[in-house]
Amino acid sequence: MGGSPIVSGADRPQRTFAPPDYHWPIAASALAALADLGMSDDTIARYFAVEREAVRVLRRRHGIRDGVAQGD
Numbered sequence: 001m002g003g004s005p006i007v008s009g010a011d012r013p014q015r016t017f018a019p020p021d022y023h024w025p026i027a028a029s030a031l032a033a034l035a036d037l038g039m040s041d042d043t044i045a046r047y048f049a050v051e052r053e054a055v056r057v058l059r060r061r062h063g064i065r066d067g068v069a070q071g072d
Contacts, residue, residue: 022048024048024050024054025054025058026048026058028058028062028064031044031055031058031059031062031064032062032064034067035059035064035065035066035067036067037067038067038068039067040066040067040068041055041056041059041066041067043067044067
């Protein structure tokens with residue numbers, strides 16, 4: 001039947017490109033929404049193809065907490 005094999009788990013390539021219409025830095029509201037969804041700085045950085053430090057700086061500049069759940 002042909003077609004591409006299904007790839008899952010660790011074998012799946014990580015997305016390392018940004019949407020075609022993005023502009024970094026993104027709006028504070030967009031960053032807050034991604035953090036609210038639980039996305040880490042590393043994940044956001046990979047998605048937008050920027051350094052993790054750039055995400056961290058922007059998040060802190062706008063007073064946005066890290067998206068990774070923290071213990072109570």
